[in-house]
Amino acid sequence: xxxxxxxxxxxxxxxxxxxxxxxxxxxxxxxxxxxxxxxxxxxxxxxxxxxxxxxxxxxxxxxxxxxxxxxxxxxxxxxxxxxxxxxxxxxxxxxxxxxxxxxxxxxxxxxxx
Amino acid sequence: xxxxxxxxxxxxxxxxxxxxxxxxxxxxxxxxxxxxxxxxxxxxxxxxxxxxxxxxxxxxxxxxxxxxxxxxxxxxxxxxxxxxxxxxxxxxxxxxxxxxxxxxxxxxxxxxxxxxxxxxxxxxxxxxxxxxxxxxxxxxxxxxxxxxxxxxxxxxxxxxxxxxxxxxxxxxxxxxxxxxxxxxxxxxxxxxxxxxxxxxxxxxxxxxxxxxxxxxxxxxxxxxxxxxxxxxxxxxxxxxxxxxxxxxxxxxxxxxxxxxxxxxxxxxxxxxxxxxxxxxxxxxxxxxxxxxxxxxxxxxxxxxxxxxxxxxxxxxxxxxxxxxxxxxxxxxxxxxxxxxxxxxxxxxxxxxxxxxxxxxxxxxxxxxxxxxxxxxxxxxxxxxxxxxxxxxxxxxxxxxxxxxxxxxxxxxxxxxxxxxxxxxxxxxxxxxxxxxxxxxxxxxxxxxxxxxxxxxxxxxxxxxxxxxxxxxxxxxxxxxxxxxxxxxxxxxxxxx
Numbered sequence: 001x002x003x004x005x006x007x008x009x010x011x012x013x014x015x016x017x018x019x020x021x022x023x024x025x026x027x028x029x030x031x032x033x034x035x036x037x038x039x040x041x042x043x044x045x046x047x048x049x050x051x052x053x054x055x056x057x058x059x060x061x062x063x064x065x066x067x068x069x070x071x072x073x074x075x076x077x078x079x080x081x082x083x084x085x086x087x088x089x090x091x092x093x094x095x096x097x098x099x100x101x102x103x104x105x106x107x108x109x110x111x112x113x
Numbered sequence: 114x115x116x117x118x119x120x121x122x123x124x125x126x127x128x129x130x131x132x133x134x135x136x137x138x139x140x141x142x143x144x145x146x147x148x149x150x151x152x153x154x155x156x157x158x159x160x161x162x163x164x165x166x167x168x169x170x171x172x173x174x175x176x177x178x179x180x181x182x183x184x185x186x187x188x189x190x191x192x193x194x195x196x197x198x199x200x201x202x203x204x205x206x207x208x209x210x211x212x213x214x215x216x217x218x219x220x221x222x223x224x225x226x227x228x229x230x231x232x233x234x235x236x237x238x239x240x241x242x243x244x245x246x247x248x249x250x251x252x253x254x255x256x257x258x259x260x261x262x263x264x265x266x267x268x269x270x271x272x273x274x275x276x277x278x279x280x281x282x283x284x285x286x287x288x289x290x291x292x293x294x295x296x297x298x299x300x301x302x303x304x305x306x307x308x309x310x311x312x313x314x315x316x317x318x319x320x321x322x323x324x325x326x327x328x329x330x331x332x333x334x335x336x337x338x339x340x341x342x343x344x345x346x347x348x349x350x351x352x353x354x355x356x357x358x359x360x361x362x363x364x365x366x367x368x369x370x371x372x373x374x375x376x377x378x379x380x381x382x383x384x385x386x387x388x389x390x391x392x393x394x395x396x397x398x399x400x401x402x403x404x405x406x407x408x409x410x411x412x413x414x415x416x417x418x419x420x421x422x423x424x425x426x427x428x429x430x431x432x433x434x435x436x437x438x439x440x441x442x443x444x445x446x447x448x449x450x451x452x453x454x455x456x457x458x459x460x461x462x463x464x465x466x467x468x469x470x471x472x473x474x475x476x477x478x479x480x481x482x483x484x485x486x487x488x489x490x491x492x493x494x495x496x497x498x499x500x501x502x503x504x505x506x507x508x509x510x511x512x513x514x515x516x517x518x519x520x521x522x523x524x525x526x527x528x529x530x531x532x533x534x535x536x537x538x539x540x541x542x543x544x545x546x547x548x549x550x551x552x553x554x555x556x557x558x559x560x561x562x563x564x565x566x567x568x569x570x571x572x573x574x575x576x577x578x579x580x581x582x583x584x585x586x587x588x589x590x591x592x593x594x595x596x597x598x599x600x601x602x603x604x605x606x607x608x609x
Contacts, residue, residue, distance in 0.1 A: 015146045015295070018540065061318035064358045067324045081328075085360075097359065098542075109301050111310030112390065112426075112540060112576040113359040 010076060018108045020099070025105025033103045037094070039101075045091050047075055049104045052096075056106050070094055122546050124206075124553050124587050129291075130525075130562040132199050133208035143257045143544045148293025152302040158399055159291035166290040167245045171228050173289040177282050178229065184282050188225045189561045191215065197266035197276070202531045203259050206550025211256045214266035214276045220252050221279055250292070250563035257283040258294055258548050262395065262537035263488035268528055280537070281397025284529055288396055296541035297392045301401055309354035309388035310406070313344075318384050321357050335609045337374040339366070343381035344416050348373070350382050350457075351389045351409055352424025353576035361597040362579055365425050368600030371607050372461050375470045380422075386412035389429035392575065394436075395538035404439040406432060409442045419448035422455045425485030425598045427575030428536065430456060431494045456496045458574060461603055462510045472606040477515035480570040482602070483562050484511060485555065485582070486530035487522070487575035504528075510599055511572055514606035519566040521558045531555040535581035552585045563591075571596045 001020065003012045006029060017036065019025055020098040021082050030049060034041045041049075047096070051071055055063045069084045078084040092099040150160040163169075178185045193597045197214040199205065206213040211217055226233030226242035233242030243249060262277035270276075287293065303312040313321070322339040329337045338347060350373075356366040373380045385411045393402030413421050423433050433454045438444070444453045452459070484507060490496065496503040504527045512518055525531055534551025562568040571586075573579050573596065582592040 059314065059320060061311065061313050061317045064321045064324070064363065066328060066362050066363050067321055070324055070328070108312060109358070110296075110303055111312075111358070112353055112355040112362075112580050113311065 014108065017104045018110060022105060030103050030105065033105075037099055037103065039092070039099075039103070044076075045103075048072070048088070048091065048096070048100060051075075052100060052104050052106065056104075062097065062101050062106055062109055065096065114349070115586060117209070121549060121588060123549055126556055126560040126589060128555050128557055128564060130205060130557050133205060133292075133426055135210050136208050137210045140203075140209040140212065140259060140547060140550065141252075141255050142257050143259075143547050144540065145539075146295035146543055148288075148295050148298040149448050152295070152298040153288075153291065153293050155302045155305060156288070156293075156398070158288045158293055162291045162536070164390070166250075170245055170250075170286050170290045173286045174198055174224070174228070174282075177285065178225075179432055180270065181278070181282070183275065183278055187218070187276075188229075189220055190272050191218065191222070191274060192272070194271060196269050196271060200266045200269050201260075202263075202265070202534060202554040203261070203547065203551045205266060206534070206553040207259070207547070209256075209259075211252065211420050212259055217256050217260055217587075218274070218279050220249065221258060221283055222599055224249060231444060252492060253283050253287060254292060256521050257287070258539060258544070259551075261488070261532045261535065261539055261551065263532035264492045264534040265488065267529065268492060277537070279395075283397075284395075285397035288398065294538065297396050297538040300390075300392050301396075301405065304388050304392075304405055304408070307364070308383075308385050308386075309357070310390055310392070310528055311354045311358050313357055313387065313531075314353060315384040318357060318382075318387060322382075325363065325367060325370070329370065333371075333609050337370050337609075339370050340379075340381040342384055342416070342480070343379075345418075346381035346416065347411075347419045348377045348378055348380040348422050349386070349413050349418040349420075350380055350422050350424060351386055351429075351454075353389045353426035353429055355576040355580065356424055357387070359580065361583065361594070361601060362425075362576055363464055364604060365598030368598070368602075368604030368607070369424060369457060371604055371609060372464065372470060372600075374606060375609055376464050381416060381418070383412045383416065384448075389422075389423050389426045389433065391429055391432035392538055394432045402432065402436065402565050406437055407441045409433070410437065410438075410444065410476035413444075414446055416603060420455060421447070421453060422457055422460050424457050425574040425576065425579075425600060430490040431489040434494045452498070456506070458506050458510050459497045462506055462513065465510070465513050471608045472603070473608055474514055474516045476606045477602050478517070480515060480602070481517040481519070481567045482511060482515050482570045482572050483519050483521055483559065483566075483568045484526070484572045485533065485559075485578060486526050486580050487573065488536055488575065491528055507572075507574055507599055511602060514599075514602040519562050519568055520564060525555070525558045531558070534574075534585070535579040535582040538567060540577050540581055543559075548581065549585065549588060552581065556585060556589055569595055572598065572599050572602060574599050
């Protein structure tokens with residue numbers, strides 16, 4: 001199984017670098033995973049990371065894109081859905097479903113997505 | 114780690130499709146991730162490749178040949194005329210001779226001759242026969258997963274050889290010896306556990322639907338509902354689960370909801386049968402295909418609906434339309450004045466023609482539209498009562514809902530459509546370059562109508578096509594919002 005060393009600990013991932021064990025996630029690891037994706041995390045990133053993690057632990061799945069857009073609309077006062085979507089992609093250029101999930105320590109979404 | 118964008122090889126679009134220089138093995142570098150233990154076992158396959166796999170593989174092959182007369186014929190009757198060679202979008206995109214349909218099939222025919230024909234077992238290499246070696250298995254795992262089972266080659270084959278049957282048999286043999294593909298096996302396992310490919314449990318699904326209802330309400334001021342698990346509804350709607358999760362898919366779900374609302378037809382989605390897609394078909398597993406299909410009809414019985422309507426999903430429609438009756442029929446508990454199942458495009462167009470719902474095509478005047486025929490619908494099934502309905506019904510529906518429509522060039526649409534490049538269970542990121550290569554032929558024809566007709570919207574009726582083209586548009590340098598479902602157009606045009 002692929003893995004990376006972090007603070008003296010071996011962190012297992014799937015083939016594409018998504019954490020294998022949810023409990024292994026912490027803020028430092030998120031910073032590391034973000035860096036690997038070429039992203040420096042700001043307060044705005046953290047808001048979304050924390051929200052998708054809360055959603056995941058409540059519902060056992062990551063939120064649908066429109067639910068995320070709705071949340072961003074509220075958080076950032078962006079009622080226009082296109083603007084909210086653009087805002088998300090500016091933070092996570094490879095898309096929220098995969099890149100945001102990866103940095104938030106969630107599994108990769110499966111299916112036709 | 115995932116490949117970076119820079120590692121993607123995106124061709125330049127000229128609008129022309131050229132036959133590439135042929136190089137054997139040039140696309141062997143991209144392979145699928147292998148199926149994992151838990152998923153393989155859940156699907157009834159060995160956890161991993163074990164000692165003695167060669168003997169076991171030959172045994173499964175023998176069984177398939179005796180059960181599947183078509184497969185045996187396809188092994189024997191090819192005359193190597195070459196009609197298929199330049200018809201595959203994966204060959205056109207990669208130039209790999211193993212991606213010529215005859216080249217791909219030859220990987221199985223060599224093994225077939227070695228074990229199952231007198232000439233092959235006596236004269237081996239002289240008779241173009243090869244044992245099932247480790248090297249051959251590697252080739253199978255590579256090239257039978259660079260095929261989208263689109264059957265474009267079959268359309269041109271003078272003998273009617275269905276190459277998808279060969280690909281499915283190869284995958285079934287590999288699964289049977291413990292060498293599975295991660296993407297498809299994870300997904301099938303998720304359906305068994307949660308009802309859908311994405312793994313959306315009941316409470317999450319309801320939450321998503323609530324958010325969608327709120328959005329429709331904000332946009333239209335109408336109290337459009339998306340009912341879930343409602344017993345006694347007239348219609349059970351089964352969409353691909355991407356319609357609950359991703360863009361542009363969710364826009365089509367809004368379209369379906371508005372159609373039911375305006376028509377006054379009671380309907381429901383189900384949290385148990387929350388998936389139209391059937392990846393069992395992709396891996397050629399009759400048992401898994403049947404099990405996935407059964408969930409839908411079990412739920413139709415439990416909810417006491419009168420009819421089943423299928424959302425915008427290509428292979429799902431084929432799996433539902435072609436195989437349901439023999440696998441899990443008969444459906445005499447449903448109201449048989451309706452076609453069972455009914456395609457959502459057939460359903461909506463019927464309501465428009467009957468005057469039950471009204472649409473304003475000028476609502477889509479910002480769009481200049483073309484349509485991509487999805488393989489499994491175009492070549493694998495029919496929609497509606499009349500032959501060719503799978504071509505006419507989606508087009509009539511688009512034209513009812515929009516004023517600007519242009520066809521892609523002849524020879525690349527309807528029964529001759531090129532695949533999007535990611536059907537058949539290869540819509541996964543580890544083979545992104547194969548997907549890019551496979552999309553190239555269709556992207557060239559789309560580029561042609563973009564340049565000549567100003568096309569700015571690609572209408573689709575398949576969840577895989579939507580995800581694939583949205584991704585390809587980004588990589589080729591177009592806006593992903595230029596891709597969407599036909600019911601996205603319906604959603605804008607319907608007068609509520």
